[in-house]
């Protein structure tokens with residue numbers, strides 16, 4: 001592998017690792033906020049306990065989220081010095097504000113976690129609100145830098161690389177920013193909700209029927225997360241549609257690659273599934289829906305959608321982005337349907353006829369969390385790889401951005417081992433903690449069931 | 453004032469704050485490991501201070517990197533290329549330490565492991581970080597195939613690098629001892645106070661000696677720096693005066709606690725000493741960020757970007773300072789937290 005490829009693989013791995021914990025931090029802090037609010041309204045102590053246990057999870061995840069975020073932030077300069085040179089001149093504002101969002105999150109998290117017993121109920125909701133706000137803001141802010149790479153704005157560049165006419169705010173609010181920030185935040189809430197749904201469903205299956213209180217607890221948390229998950233997947237689809245129309249307008253070759261479209265055409269069909277064959281210039285084994293792509297892109301079947309032949313072949317994004325895009329959308333549709341079915345079932349069979357959730361449905365819900373996480377990963381890799389060969393679309397190529405220092409490969413191995421170690425540790429710590437503090441013990445402490 | 457000079461002050465202040473917070477934070481880690489097997493409260497106190505504060509320190513590291521990259525993107529290009537390997541190693545150490553900080557809070561049986569890992573990291577991180585300073589003076593950089601490259605062998609065999617490392621280590625231990633002495637006094641642990649007071653008494657003079665060695669023993673290529681340092685002599689003398697008074701505060705009588713030494717005064721004066729000395733050091737380094745490749749003018753982002761950045765800092769800090777005050781009240785002053793029994 002050449003230096004640029006190694007650097008890309010290295011940085012992609014670091015981000016793919018960080019994003020797991022970052023997304024969960026955003027999503028779970030939102031869920032904690034929801035359950036704290038429900039608790040304040042209903043005074044049902046189960047929701048208080050939920051918030052407490054999710055906070056514990058959140059705190060453990062922070063143990064990897066913070067170091068991996070620090071790594072990513074520093075690596076951006078170390079691995080892409082050419083890129084940061086331009087970023088520093090044009091769009092450093094989001095990074096800057098992001099730091100303050102982190103401060104906010106870190107401060108209130110310390111307060112919420114280390115001083116929970118000294119805070120009133122209202123103050124606790126407020127602290128969690130600020131934690132969630134800080135986390136979401138940092139996600140939305142970093143997205144600005146990413147969308148600016150996709151749709152650069154707010155500067156001019158001479159052939160020799162000199163930058164002039166900088167307008168920082170125009171760069172910040174670049175054309176694709178609005179929809180993307182919306183999509184990123186909501187999809188993080190969605191992923192957090194399904195992560196909780198997964199664990200609740202798993203626990204629900206594992207709990208023996210005679211432990212009524214425990215079952216009730218898991219059913220409540222499953223229901224909360226399904227409601228949030230359903231709403232958020234619907235909004236995720238809606239905002240994703242907005243992003244896709246943005247692609248049509250600003251990055252047509254990315255949309256063409258995502259859909260495997262080669263000929264520019266009106267009444268363009270949408271290909272679902274299959275893979276793009278770069279040799280024959282067609283999508284193989286896909287299902288075609290007539291007109292659908294034109295309607296998606298411009299709301300009318302007569303919308304003209306540009307195909308890849310419109311652009312020089314050396315600037316085509318890699319062909320696998322079609323698969324990535326389909327996988328992301330597929331995850332969204334699947335989870336929307338799954339949570340919808342579960343809620344319908346709950347409403348008509350559980351509430352009305354007192355029937356338990358069927359096992360097959362709960363089993364399916366167990367995989368919803370990992371699926372949502374995959375959706376996030378596919379989405380980001382699509383967004384970043386779909387921009388290739390550009391790092392800053394139209395201005396800087398990835399090869400010009402990459403570091404030329406030695407030992408990048410060695411460091412890749414070293415950091416790979418670190419990520420592996422951290423992943424193992426975080427699982428072990430979760431396991432040990434919840435083994436020592438099982439739900440039955442906490443319910444017993446509350447006096448709800450007899451300690452045995 | 454020129455924007456690039458204002459920017460250098462802002463970055464300088466963040467660098468200084470991270471150096472001080474980091475020294476206390478990493479030093480506390482070191483002491484926490486040092487007193488692991490001894491039956492004193494010294495390790496416990498160090499640990500209690502660490503639990504809520506390391507995250508804020510970590511955020512300062514990010515703030516430092518981001519502000520440097522935003523204000524001096526072209527200098528970041530040079531430094532990022534030259535320091536890829538050492539900075540990556542620091543990153544790995546910091547990450548392991550941060551992770552264990554969090555995990556040990558959740559799983560008590562990790563406390564021991566944490567204190568060892570964190571102590572080792574606390575020993576190496578400051579050493580590695582400070583050894584970047586002599587690099588910026590130029591003697592360890594060469595251009596290879598058009599790329600600025602670190603002359604690793606020369607850097608690691610230069611005596612001057614080791615004096616820097618020694619200075620980093622002694623400063624860390626000195627500042628953290630002083631701070632923990634004060635913290636222990638606030639917590640009402642007289643015995644622990646005495647331990648850290650003794651540590652500070654021993655490390656203090658070593659810090660001064662290594663600081664002088666750092667300034668006087670330089671690679672021949674850094675002669676420009678020595679010449680500049682000579683122009684700052686009054687500042688260094690002033691800084692030494694503050695050091696002497698601050699150090700002597702460890703012997704001032706303290707009637708209220710029926711004890712000896714005023715650790716609060718000592719901490720504050722020593723920090724002032726570091727402010728003065730750092731200012732003089734930075735002034736001598738000006739205008740170079742990396743000699744002779746980058747100055748604060750050639751590395752600068754440009755005035756148009758500078759202005760909004762500047763205002764973001766003003767507004768951001770105005771919002772955050774109250775947050776810090778709350779934090780301080782909760783953890784560093786609240787007696788219920790300080791004096792909890794375990």
Ligand code: HDD
Nearest residue numbers: 180184187237240241243244329331332375376379380383
């Ligand atoms: C659970 C995660 C998830 C789900 C179910 C979806 N997305 Fe998504 N999508 C993301 C998570 C995500 C993301 C990880 O958050 C991305 C990566 C970059 C970004 O801005 O958001 C993203 C990017 C992204 C982009 C690229 C923006 C760009 O590169 O400029 C488009 C066009 C869509 N999405 C469209 C959709 C559509 C039409 C969906 C239909 C349901 C959908 N997404 C579901």
Ligand code: HEM
Nearest residue numbers: 021022025062065066069070072073102135139510511514
């Ligand atoms: C879109 C992807 C990203 C999202 C959604 C995101 C979000 C977050 C969140 C919520 C945190 C808080 C830590 C936690 O709670 O676990 C975090 C940490 C962090 N992230 Fe990311 N991040 C993303 C990508 C990046 C990138 C590209 C950078 C580099 C510039 C970065 C830099 C950081 C840093 C420095 C921290 C640690 C902050 C601290 O010291 O407290 N993140 N990220």
Ligand code: HEM
Nearest residue numbers: 008012015016019080142145146380381384385390391398
């Ligand atoms: C957090 C989720 C993200 C993931 C999983 C991700 C993934 C990737 C991957 C796989 C690559 C390599 C692309 C390729 O070579 O095909 C890449 C490149 C890159 N990404 Fe992202 N990315 C994420 C978010 C971001 C964000 C928020 C930023 C902006 C600060 C960013 C900046 C970059 C840069 C600078 C490169 C290298 C240059 C390039 O290849 O264009 N990424 N990322």
